[in-house]
Amino acid sequence: MCTERPPCNNGVLVENQLKKLKLIQADLNRINKFPVKTIQILDGDFIDCVETHLQLAFDHPFFKGKKPLGPPERPYNQSHFGEVETEMFQLWSMSGEFCPEGTVPVRRTTEKDMLRASSVQRFGRKVRRDSLGKGHEYAVGLVSGGQYYGAQASMNVWKPRVSYRNEFSLSQMWLVSGSFPHDLNTIEAGWQVDPELYGDNNPRLFTYWTSDAYQATGCYNLLCPGFVQTNRRIAIGAAIAPTSSYNGAQFDISLLVRKDPKNGNWWLEFGSGVMVGYWPAFLFTHLQSHATTIQFGGEVVNSRAWGFHTATEMGSGHFAGEGFQKASYFRNLKVMNWDNSLIPLSNLKVVADHPNCYNIQPRMNRVWGNYFYYRGPGRNVKCP
Template sequence: MGFRGEMVIVSLMFFVVLGIEVVAGRTHSSLQESEIDRQLKLLNKPALKTIQTQYGDIFDCVDINKQPALDHPLLANHTIKMKPSSYPVWREEDAPLKNPLSLVMLGKERCPTGTVPIRRTSREELISAQNIQNLNQKRYISSLFTKRGHYHGSSVNITTNNPRVIKYQTSTARVRLWGGSMFEISFIEAGWLVSPRTFGDQRTRFYAYWTSGMRGCYNIFCPGFVQISQTTPVGAVLDPISIYNDTQYQIKVTIFGDKKNQHWWLSLNEETIGYWPMSILVDFQDTAEFVEWGGEATGPANLLSSAMGSGYFPKEGEGIAGKFRNVFILNETLYEAYPLEDVLYTQSTNPACYSVSDRRDWYSFFYYGGPGFC
């Protein structure tokens, strides 16, 4: 298949994503109080310990074998894996090129052995999720894509920003791995997001997302993603974040396949966070078909769109524009390798509002994003 065919496939995949049901829990067309209570009970498991962060988030230390992921019908008999059978071989960065890291801020406390931190879901968040279902959504991307291939994973450094986002909008910067066919889309992704509609605030947070078929889910808001780390939960606030024309902070996100058990693992700043079990991903084989790095802005069609990245166009450059750096794919032995230039191309759904820097060595770094107002 030629390059034009690859672009058609990715474009079709993008429009299928527009129709995916994004949930923050198991939403219903008309949630009654009893249904809300039922869902909260499923999501908020009994805690052995509770941690409240300086940002007001509550994390419950839940028995690792009773976490929400295992409520998925395909995971009823799942045995949790505490580590992958093999790890990526990360390259050592040159000190002068290395940005300081944004860290997950859970506080000085940690969960007891045998438990994992699960962010407590509020009643308001469930109601907000239902309201989102009733909104006509629009979505914009500004990304770097690979052509179709066999990809065992990816790692990338992403500067952390806090773009302008209002109620019912979401702005993300992430790496996404695509699997499946164009009519039965499966993908997994991770990075940072700002999402008042999901978390009720405008803070920059670490997140994971997966979809299989036509359903999608952030973090642990529906069964699926298995949390392993005791100190770094999905959904937590990242701090510090990049300062305009000053210090640029980053996170290093890695998603990789485990050939032995075929689960897909997530790490943040080279710490293993958890995994997506193979059994929940439709048509997601032991490799991904496409990899995408970039930003995405989503919100109601009747509102002007949110900012993406830092909120500035790529032409503003270092210290101002949002940035992806050390864009790696992982080979069969999980070594970081730069993708070949001839398998990369960019796509922006509305270049007047968001764009990707025009350069040939995208794998080294690229700028992305924009102010929005589409």
């Protein structure tokens, strides 16, 4: 029998820590597949080249014994320029090494990654918001009320300051159907700075999905059976470089998510028609048919540490009114209709939850079509 309280407490702590480490190791063994080749990156990441049909997505029971599908036909009003723009936009590709044919690049998950997570069980997942989106703030452009089969946009990439480890800053597009808080289906893609997930403040290409409003389904990137990677030159979750600079050079990425009309899978394309991979139709309920809302823009987590609004920046950290080379932007916004053709937006609505913290201003011209500037610094005189 233990009579000394501190040693007993220490023993319980040690036992709990050992259980946690065992749970983490089991998850790592599940997530990290045996690589054909490994590439070490200057930022400390390891990129594992995993055989395409052995990636984590194929642990899903629906995929048992199957292989990745080929890409769908291109929309008739969109040109295909081949695999340009895929090299030299991520730090890992600057080494000059790529994954061999028949494999895909997967950012290795480490014990440190999982120890940073607020919950081992929720690692790789968004924290579920309440119906008011408490703790999450947005500046977005959106269209809704139609039937959408894809969305396209270009967004410039920045390196926003994130104040606390449990906060993030991202720019993305959402394809949405269903309702919160029960059966919301989303497909999400863009770039994000998330110190808790990645361990640094680099902007990274990311994807996300859920079919039950962020409850039990879905995850970031390739951290659960879901998104199927098919491209061997683009690593989801890897850092993006270069990034835009204030009053200087601007660097943007173009993304397109569209539904394959033949089998219902949703494909992610980068740049000028480079296929990255797809979300299988069976992951979803409402999105098996179409999206009913498309959103473009920014999101931050405001933890209100110390009782103040966070100073986490959205994008460049400068308000929309400062314009080009200073504010962040989304340009060439388009949606895909029922006949697989991309059309410019005609009814864009803009919304900012807290415009004194992060704001948005829509614009239009012949070169950029429908576009908007957005972002902000977070805490300031008008945003205490």
